[in-house]
Amino acid sequence: MIAYVLKRAGFSLFVLWGAVTVVFIALRIVPADPALLILGVDATPDQLAALRERLGLDRPLILQYFSYLQGAVTLDFGDSYRLQRDAMGLVMERLPATGQLALAAVIFAVVVGLALGLVAALRVNTFLDRTISVVSLAFQSLPSFWIGLVLVLVFARALHLLPSGGTGSLAHLVLPALTLSLPFLAILARLTRSGILEVINEGYIQTARSKGFSERVVLFPHAIRNALIPIVTVVGLQFGQVLGGAVIIETVFAWPGVGRVLVESINYRDYNVVQACVVVIAAIFIVINLIVDVTYGFLDPRIRLGARR
Amino acid sequence: MSDHPLPTRWLRLPRLAPARDGGTRRLVVCLVIVIAYALLAIFGPVVTGYNPITTYVQDRLLPPGSLLSNGSVALLGTDQVGRDILGQVFMGARVSMVAGIATLLLAGLIGITVGLLAGYFGGILDSILMRIADIQLAFPSILLAILIAAILGPSFFNLILVLAIANWVVFARVTRSQVLALKNREYVDAARTLGARNLYLIVRTIFPGCVAPLLVVATVEIGHVIVAEASLSFLGLGTPASLPSWGLTISDGRDYLIDAWWISTFPGIALALLVLTLGVLGDTIRDRLDPKLRSL
Amino acid sequence: MTEADPLLAIDDLTVEFSTHAGQVAAVRGVSLHVDAGETVALLGESGSGKSVTVQTIMGLLPKTTSRVASGQVSYRGTDLLALPTRRLREFCGPEIAMVFQDPLSSLNPVMRVGYQLSEPLWRGAGASRKAARARAIELMQLVGIPDAARRIDDYPHQFSGGMRQRVMIAMALSRNPSLLIADEPTTALDVTVQAQIMSLLGDLRRELGMAMLLISHDLGVVADVADRVYVMYAGAIVEEGTTREVYDHPGHPYTEGLLASIPGESSGAQRLASIPGSPPVPGTLGDGCSFAPRCRYATEFTRAHEPELRSPAGWVPTHRVACHRAEEVLADVRA
Numbered sequence: 001m002i003a004y005v006l007k008r009a010g011f012s013l014f015v016l017w018g019a020v021t022v023v024f025i026a027l028r029i030v031p032a033d034p035a036l037l038i039l040g041v042d043a044t045p046d047q048l049a050a051l052r053e054r055l056g057l058d059r060p061l062i063l064q065y066f067s068y069l070q071g072a073v074t075l076d077f078g079d080s081y082r083l084q085r086d087a088m089g090l091v092m093e094r095l096p097a098t099g100q101l102a103l104a105a106v107i108f109a110v111v112v113g114l115a116l117g118l119v120a121a122l123r124v125n126t127f128l129d130r131t132i133s134v135v136s137l138a139f140q141s142l143p144s145f146w147i148g149l150v151l152v153l154v155f156a157r158a159l160h161l162l163p164s165g166g167t168g169s170l171a172h173l174v175l176p177a178l179t180l181s182l183p184f185l186a187i188l189a190r191l192t193r194s195g196i197l198e199v200i201n202e203g204y205i206q207t208a209r210s211k212g213f214s215e216r217v218v219l220f221p222h223a224i225r226n227a228l229i230p231i232v233t234v235v236g237l238q239f240g241q242v243l244g245g246a247v248i249i250e251t252v253f254a255w256p257g258v259g260r261v262l263v264e265s266i267n268y269r270d271y272n273v274v275q276a277c278v279v280v281i282a283a284i285f286i287v288i289n290l291i292v293d294v295t296y297g298f299l300d301p302r303i304r305l306g307a308r309r
Numbered sequence: 310m311s312d313h314p315l316p317t318r319w320l321r322l323p324r325l326a327p328a329r330d331g332g333t334r335r336l337v338v339c340l341v342i343v344i345a346y347a348l349l350a351i352f353g354p355v356v357t358g359y360n361p362i363t364t365y366v367q368d369r370l371l372p373p374g375s376l377l378s379n380g381s382v383a384l385l386g387t388d389q390v391g392r393d394i395l396g397q398v399f400m401g402a403r404v405s406m407v408a409g410i411a412t413l414l415l416a417g418l419i420g421i422t423v424g425l426l427a428g429y430f431g432g433i434l435d436s437i438l439m440r441i442a443d444i445q446l447a448f449p450s451i452l453l454a455i456l457i458a459a460i461l462g463p464s465f466f467n468l469i470l471v472l473a474i475a476n477w478v479v480f481a482r483v484t485r486s487q488v489l490a491l492k493n494r495e496y497v498d499a500a501r502t503l504g505a506r507n508l509y510l511i512v513r514t515i516f517p518g519c520v521a522p523l524l525v526v527a528t529v530e531i532g533h534v535i536v537a538e539a540s541l542s543f544l545g546l547g548t549p550a551s552l553p554s555w556g557l558t559i560s561d562g563r564d565y566l567i568d569a570w571w572i573s574t575f576p577g578i579a580l581a582l583l584v585l586t587l588g589v590l591g592d593t594i595r596d597r598l599d600p601k602l603r604s605l
Numbered sequence: 606m607t608e609a610d611p612l613l614a615i616d617d618l619t620v621e622f623s624t625h626a627g628q629v630a631a632v633r634g635v636s637l638h639v640d641a642g643e644t645v646a647l648l649g650e651s652g653s654g655k656s657v658t659v660q661t662i663m664g665l666l667p668k669t670t671s672r673v674a675s676g677q678v679s680y681r682g683t684d685l686l687a688l689p690t691r692r693l694r695e696f697c698g699p700e701i702a703m704v705f706q707d708p709l710s711s712l713n714p715v716m717r718v719g720y721q722l723s724e725p726l727w728r729g730a731g732a733s734r735k736a737a738r739a740r741a742i743e744l745m746q747l748v749g750i751p752d753a754a755r756r757i758d759d760y761p762h763q764f765s766g767g768m769r770q771r772v773m774i775a776m777a778l779s780r781n782p783s784l785l786i787a788d789e790p791t792t793a794l795d796v797t798v799q800a801q802i803m804s805l806l807g808d809l810r811r812e813l814g815m816a817m818l819l820i821s822h823d824l825g826v827v828a829d830v831a832d833r834v835y836v837m838y839a840g841a842i843v844e845e846g847t848t849r850e851v852y853d854h855p856g857h858p859y860t861e862g863l864l865a866s867i868p869g870e871s872s873g874a875q876r877l878a879s880i881p882g883s884p885p886v887p888g889t890l891g892d893g894c895s896f897a898p899r900c901r902y903a904t905e906f907t908r909a910h911e912p913e914l915r916s917p918a919g920w921v922p923t924h925r926v927a928c929h930r931a932e933e934v935l936a937d938v939r940a
Contacts (some may be wrong), residue, residue: 011443018444026456096761141588145535145543146559146577149566151573157567192661203710205323210663210705212698213689213726226714245450248540252563263544266459276427278448279454301715 004297012132012290019282024065027271073277078272087272091258091280097167098257102246104177106239109184117192124197130191136149136191139186144245148179148252165254176253184242189245191234195227202226229300236292242286248280312340322540337572338599339590345416346583350406365391371571378463386571388561394571398579401555403596404548404581408468411529415473416534420480421523427481428488429511442478450475454537458546472534483526489517532584537579555580610682611638612784612816613662613701618676620657620666621885629888630674631657633840639784641915644810644817646827646848648839648863652884655820659786661686661700664693680784698729702777706789708769712761718745718772719757721764723777744775749803774805778813785809788820803830824863826851836860839885839895842914846924856917856926856935876882882913902930 008160071077077087112124120132125273139147141218163172200223204223208222258277265273343596346561366375368391375383377393385394427435445453454475456516461467490498490514500514550557555576562572620632632654639645649655660666662678662685681698685693705711711719722744723737732740738757745753745796747772754757760771770790777785787806791799807830810817821827827834827848834851836844844857855861862880882899893908896902900907907929916922917931928934 015444015447018509021446022444026460137588139586141532141584143539144582145540146581147663147828149573149577150574153566153570162925203707204713206665207705209665212694212702212729240449244451247451247455251544272457281452282447285449302762
């Protein structure tokens with residue numbers, strides 16, 4: 001098990017390095033002169049040169065890369081040009097808000113998604129099952145910003161039940177978290193359903209029944225523990241969509257998280273903050289995937305223990 | 310999923326029989342809808358004569374069905390500068406579908422090439438290519454798209470490029486695993502012993518075997534791509550303001566949700582319906598060709 | 606008739622499945638019984654309905670696509686078919702145990718063997734976890750798994766095929782069942798391992814005094830262990846009797862064919878005989894004898910009239926055959 005965890009951790013580190021590098025490359029291939037973009041067309045050549053020097057843009061690319069890496073390791077991505085403060089500090093300040101949103105969304109999605117998938121599997125081919133399947137497909141396909149707007153239209157504007165944006169109370173969290181959770185929920189429901197249906201016909205389920213266990217015991221733990229394995233792998237991948245979705249949802253609902261900072265900074269060409277945001281989000285995603293990998297190894301002994309003794 | 314032994318003892322719910330025709334009716338309905346969209350995308354803007362630049366301030370924010378100052382009826386209302394929403398919906402259809410297809414072609418081209426090379430030649434090439442893919446997968450695709458779009462700036466071409474870069478990996482992976490499965494089959498060996506060279510082997514013998522799963526992937530991906538394009542445009546990072554993508558129109562209408570709900574709603578419905586149809590289409594095709602690809 | 610009531614009695618059982626082609630009978634009017642302590646073999650090819658018969662006993666058939674059209678299954682006098690599924694399972698759990706064909710897919714891959722062994726004890730019989738675990742180790746030793754105390758915490762994939770089947774048997778024995786049903790227990794195993802497992806089952810039978818119902822397609826495998834034999838074909842019993850009787854004096858052409866196809870049974874270096882043709886698809890049977898298409902004794906009459914189980918003239922009444930021309934078959938074999 002230890003060997004497996006170390007291997008996955010090493011891989012994650014490699015991917016993290018790659019992600020950081022990609023961000024560096026992306027922001028250096030800006031076709032326009034960043035200094036010009038920041039200062040505008042009225043700037044004098046001296047001002048431009050000074051800014052370029054400040055931003056370190058006049059040095060060779062490779063040196064820029066190394067100092068960038070150095071900074072990345074110490075979580076120093078430079079200062080936000082717009083707000084004149086540490087970029088990473090800004091991102092870290094906004095991180096809890098995004099975390100709140102994502103956590104609420106994920107918990108809701110997992111609880112409801114698994115439950116719905118279970119119900120659909122137990123009532124396969126009934127009207128209830130078909131409804132759940134269609135609704136899941138809908139939430140999986142529809143753009144999250146649209147769902148968010150519809151929810152705002154219905155619950156905030158029409159019914160005046162919930163606020164349409166901002167933070168402050170639990171009520172403010174409901175709509176954005178719900179919107180963010182829906183695609184994830186849908187995928188979980190479908191996967192759980194198909195996972196259980198596949199497992200329920202396996203031989204060991206018949207064995208469990210022949211031992212005299214009730215259907216409830218046959219499900220928990222016998223079927224579920226096997227059905228969860230493929231579900232967990234996909235959950236890791238989907239979490240990335242949740243994070244990406246958070247960027248959009250935060251814009252729709254004016255939620256003061258990292259996603260919103262990212263979009264704002266893009267519009268203001270505040271590249272240091274953009275860098276910091278992207279790296280943070282990617283890092284979180286990588287860590288989540290590592291946790292998922294380890295959980296997967298924990299759930300499936302065939303993976304972590306290998307072949308027969 | 311034929312017989313399965315769980316009892317329905319709690320509620321006597323009716324059991325629906327699985328579609329006898331393998332979902333053909335569903336398939337046909339979906340295709341009809343998609344073709345309808347395509348036709349509207351091609352001919353719609355011609356009919357409405359949409360012009361993004363001119364504004365008709367006297368006609369602004371009119372509800373659906375209103376009479377315009379030039380005598381015509383705005384079936385879906387007008388926006389904040391008096392432009393017809395119906396025209397924007399048609400143009401949006403054009404933008405979305407062209408963007409979707411172009412992205413798919415480009416992403417497919419990149420992905421399939423990478424997949425073929427990595428799968429066929431293996432070794433270091435495979436390792437490097439797959440590591441690149443893994444690193445790319447470390448980014449949620451929307452995030453990557455946002456990052457690149459931010460750099461390159463809003464233009465239609467950039468949009469296609471961005472979406473293609475964000476989405477080529479799944480094509481590469483599917484192609485690669487198919488190639489690995491087919492690489493050592495007898496019919497490939499047979500062609501090899503007859504003296505076929507690598508390129509021939511790859512293109513003429515192995516690639517045809519990849520087409521079925523790739524088709525499934527394509528139908529699934531096109532929906533995602535269209536949504537991604539709309540999301541980017543919604544954030545202001547997609548199509549330029551002169552090209553009214555659905556996402557852009559929806560974004561424009563955000564500030565008027567109470568007073569002029571129609572600006573955001575109609576393009577939204579059009580987008581939702583198309584994506585939903587593509588989703589069902591993708592599912593149906595996948596079920597017919599290979600139910601094992603469920604996890605995509 | 607024996608004085609004591611049989612442990613398990615199946616009476617004229619007919620089980621139907623709903624398929625695209627309509628209602629199909631996989632089991633047609635099957636009657637058999639197992640007395641306490643005896644070993645009975647149910648022989649037949651795949652598709653003969655033997656597994657379905659046995660699955661019906663414990664209510665393991667899918668409710669949605671199958672139904673018992675007629676007949677009775679009783680255990681120690683209790684009508685099993687009348688019990689609702691939950692009660693049926695609770696009732697059967699401590700009394701009847703099953704061992705399935707493929708030990709790899711019959712064991713839960715994500716649970717330790719010890720857990721699976723002890724679960725029936727602490728979940729079903731109310732034992733403490735510790736006691737259950739100790740018993741599990743005992744059971745593993747009983748079935749001949751070396752180093753049981755250590756291997757109890759292993760997972761199924763860490764055992765070899767033969768060992769896994771021993772684990773399955775150990776699991777089946779955990780609640781001291783009165784009846785062990787083994788559905789093709791050795792089919793998925795190597796020939797050498799087969800012998801070991803059959804020998805183990807024979808030993809256990811003697812030591813524990815439990816009854817056994819062995820399902821197999823291989824006469825050679827069950828010959829040493831079984832007291833009585835039922836031969837099934839196309840969903841019905843075609844021959845029944847003591848092992849000795851059926852092996853020495855087969856009365857049904859199918860049984861005759863099965864015996865002839867055992868390597869080593871025929872004297873001298875003869876070619877391995879096989880029965881021409883293949884078993885009928887359930888639901889495609891006509892009015893006549895189901896074996897007629899493959900039978901060298903078939904006539905117009907036998908093709909039109911389904912034979913009933915009867916004891917041919919001059920035979921022991923417990924040896925019964927469903928064949929119009931049983932006497933001739935018997936005469937041929939003797940010759």
